[in-house]
Amino acid sequence: MSHNKPVLQISNLSVTFRNKNEVMRALHDFSCSLYAGECTAVIGESGCGKSVAAHAILKLFSDSTEITGSIRFDSQELITCSESRLKEIRGKRIGIIYQNPDRSLNPIYTIERQMKEPLQSHNISIPGAMRDHILKTLKRVGFPEPDQAMMQYPCQNSGGMNQRAATAVVLGLMPEVIIADEPTKGLDKERLVDIESCLMGIKVQNQSLLLITHDIPLAERIADTLIVMYAGQIVEAGPADEVLSSPLHPYTKGLLKSLPRNGFIPIEGSAPPLSSLPPGCRFANRCDCVTEVCTHQCPEITLTDTREVRCHLC
Ligand SMILES: Nc1ncnc2c1ncn2[C@@H]1O[C@H](COP(=O)(O)OP(=O)(O)OP(=O)(O)O)[C@@H](O)[C@H]1O
Numbered sequence: 001m002s003h004n005k006p007v008l009q010i011s012n013l014s015v016t017f018r019n020k021n022e023v024m025r026a027l028h029d030f031s032c033s034l035y036a037g038e039c040t041a042v043i044g045e046s047g048c049g050k051s052v053a054a055h056a057i058l059k060l061f062s063d064s065t066e067i068t069g070s071i072r073f074d075s076q077e078l079i080t081c082s083e084s085r086l087k088e089i090r091g092k093r094i095g096i097i098y099q100n101p102d103r104s105l106n107p108i109y110t111i112e113r114q115m116k117e118p119l120q121s122h123n124i125s126i127p128g129a130m131r132d133h134i135l136k137t138l139k140r141v142g143f144p145e146p147d148q149a150m151m152q153y154p155c156q157n158s159g160g161m162n163q164r165a166a167t168a169v170v171l172g173l174m175p176e177v178i179i180a181d182e183p184t185k186g187l188d189k190e191r192l193v194d195i196e197s198c199l200m201g202i203k204v205q206n207q208s209l210l211l212i213t214h215d216i217p218l219a220e221r222i223a224d225t226l227i228v229m230y231a232g233q234i235v236e237a238g239p240a241d242e243v244l245s246s247p248l249h250p251y252t253k254g255l256l257k258s259l260p261r262n263g264f265i266p267i268e269g270s271a272p273p274l275s276s277l278p279p280g281c282r283f284a285n286r287c288d289c290v291t292e293v294c295t296h297q298c299p300e301i302t303l304t305d306t307r308e309v310r311c312h313l314c
């Protein structure tokens with residue numbers, strides 16, 4: 001894949017939460033580059049830090065959370081830029097579809113108003129009528145009768161409808177980068193097809209998509225690049241087709257074996273708690289290939305041609 005300059009370049013992004021008695025590094029040295037017209041998907045089991053990575057890009061944490069590393073966007077460094085500058089970027093230039101749509105919808109606004117207000121507050125002018133733009137965007141996310149959908153309040157909708165309405169709010173702003181945190185969660189089969197074509201549409205419109213998902217077949221169909229995370233770290237990354245057809249890391253291999261088409265074989269055991277991580281490889285206690293070095297030395301990421309992998313044995 002030949003690449004131009006990335007739209008968003010993330011290097012060594014780390015996030016540490018500090019509560020009263022606990023310091024927890026939920027994300028450790030996360031790096032990736034997002035390109036216009038391409039999708040990067042992030043997979044990994046629950047609690048591995050996918051949403052933390054997504055939220056860190058827009059610094060959506062309280063002040064007690066430490067975020068380090070670098071996020072370059074349009075020649076700006078988001079890690080150090082002011083809150084007022086970030087407010088201009090959030091939504092308008094980098095949009096996020098939250099895992100939980102309740103977070104993005106206002107219960108006392110109709111869907112039309114939810115979509116209109118951010119466009120107005122960001123001074124985004126729409127060629128043609130605003131109403132047409134809203135109707136078109138609602139149709140894109142799978143509302144067959146968008147003129148009715150725009151009159152609804154969130155409490156009148158199902159969870160899946162609100163998930164799609166929240167997606168429409170984000171897409172309506174036409175950001176250059178869209179972060180979608182499990183956008184297909186809780187949707188029935190028919191709506192899954194709508195959202196999938198809508199996600200493909202993001203690429204077609206030359207926007208960049210960071211897709212967080214548990215749905216590996218979906219990632220396989222949409223993603224150009226695949227990132228596999230485990231216990232707060234990237235363990236493998238590379239072109240999606242290569243990672244899925246010839247996985248290098250034992251965790252990626254395990255994830256693929258757990259797919260129904262590959263025999264539904266789960267990975268035994270569970271990931272270590274982020275508050276007390278082992279000194280060696282974080283996957284060592286579940287790895288079939290574990291060796292002496294794995295238990296006491298944390299592997300660094302190594303680059304092999306187009307691939308990245310964090311394993312002593314690869
Ligand atoms: N604001 C926060 N304060 C403290 N800990 C947090 C906060 N947000 C997330 N965490 C912790 O960070 C870890 C990673 O959480 P995260 O939500 O990123 O997981 P995930 O990979 O998105 O999982 P899922 O697939 O279930 O959504 C978890 O242990 C979670 O409890």
Ligand code: NI
Binds near residue numbers: 050052099181
């Ligand atoms: Ni999540």
